Amino acid sequence: MTNKFGAKKPELPELTRIKDRITFLYFEHAKLNRQDSALLVTDSRGTVFVPAAIVSVLMLGPGVDVTHRAIELIGDAGMGVVWVGERGVRQYAHGRSLNHSSRLLEAQAKLVSNKRTRVAVARKMYQMRFPNEDVSGLSMQELRGKEGSRVRGIYREQAKATGVLWTRREYNPDDFEAGTPINKALTEAHQALYGLSYSVIVAMGASPGLGFVHTGHDLAFVYDFADLYKAEFSIPVAFEMAAKYGNDKDIATKTRLAMRDVFTDGKLLVRMVKDLKDLLNVDDEINNIDVINLWDDKLGLQKFGVQYHELDQDEEI
The missing domain is CATH 3.100.10.20 (CRISPR-associated endonuclease Cas1, N-terminal domain)
Structure with a gap:
């Protein structure tokens, strides 16, 4: 009513x-x-x-x-x-997280705060980009170099397949219109992917700022997460739009709409939810019920909503 x-x-x-x-x-x-x-x-x-x-x-x-x-x-x-x-x-x-449980956030904070587990999660993210190779023994420096080579190769492949002239990635956040058509399309496509990644992260109750590869920025984990999908979604769409529309003044709008379509057709939201839980080692269904406890270093979790006294007596408040 x-x-x-x-x-x-x-x-x-x-x-x-x-x-x-x-x-x-x-x-x-x-x-x-x-x-x-x-x-x-x-x-x-x-x-x-x-x-x-x-x-x-x-x-x-x-x-x-x-x-x-x-x-x-x-x-x-x-x-x-x-x-x-x-x-x-x-x-x-x-807005507020859709998932009111803090389990995902606690798991993320624990993993990112330990050097060994942080590297393990970073390797897991790189492993998703190289499914047919073993990257478990590579250092972070080696992984960054390997990823850089992969992305440059993807740009070259897409340019050859679409006939779009490609030199390098250039992006001026203060002058969007100064970019070439392909760089405008890439900016728009990546931003749509960042937006969706951000939404999934915060809706699930994780932190957008606790990154494993990127760090020092309130969106560090958003960049980590979105990078998992650029090769399949935003880069191909951007080259397709640049090839199709060139200097069309509405290329940004057309790219954004194309991204919305591939997100839906590729069932990306379903994948993102699964991938996020896998990365943070939360493999069961997260409880959405509002449950809050008090933390105690010796007694473990204690009941919330109770007025505690110096003695063992307590009462509901």
């Missing part, structure tokens, strides 16, 4: 699992409001209703006006938000 304040906040079991959601939606020059449990999106063409629980990430472009009520719904539904600025500059934001 609804009231003048909108629908009640949905319970966790009612929210669509992250792997089953729509990958992302992009809006620009629009106003976002809330009606019940849906986003009310209005622009010059009219109004549409978007059920909040089915969307993974919103890409909000120039001219978007968002109400407080809309942001509240976005946070409750665990949607990621990517604020897309002009000339390809992005700022990232997100």
Whole structure:
């Protein structure tokens, strides 16, 4: 039942699992409001209703006006938000994690805080790029060099297959329009992949800043995670768009739409959820129920919501 304040906040079991959601939606020059449990999106063409629980990430472009009520719904539904600025500059934001368990975050923090386990996870990520080779004995320096060679080879192969002129990757975050068509397409494709990666990481309750290969940035793990999929998704799409549309002024928009299609067709959300849990060694279903305990160095986990006294007596609070 609804009231003048909108629908009640949905319970966790009612929210669509992250792997089953729509990958992302992009809006620009629009106003976002809330009606019940849906986003009310209005622009010059009219109004549409978007059920909040089915969307993974919103890409909000120039001219978007968002109400407080809309942001509240976005946070409750665990949607990621990517604020897309002009000339390809992005700022990232997100609502509360869809998964209220801290198990994934604790596992990530433990793995990244130990040199041996951090290297092991990094090797696991590189192993995903080289499935037919054993990289378990390679150092981080050797792995970086091997990966650099692989990516350069992918660029050359895509250029040859599509006929797109390729020299090198150039990206000026302060001047998107100065780039060549292929570099514009690559920027747009990678940013869409970063947005989806970011959304999955935070929705699952992990930290976007605790990277294993990248470090020192609040999106370090986003870059780690997205790099696993560039060769299959963003790079081929970018070359295809550059070959098809060349100097078309809308190449960024066309690339973004193409990325949305390949995300869906390739069932990338399902893969990302599985891969994230595999990387962090959380192989069972994560409990989404709101459970909170108190930590004790000698007694282990203790009951929350209890007023403890100096003696053994305690009472509910």
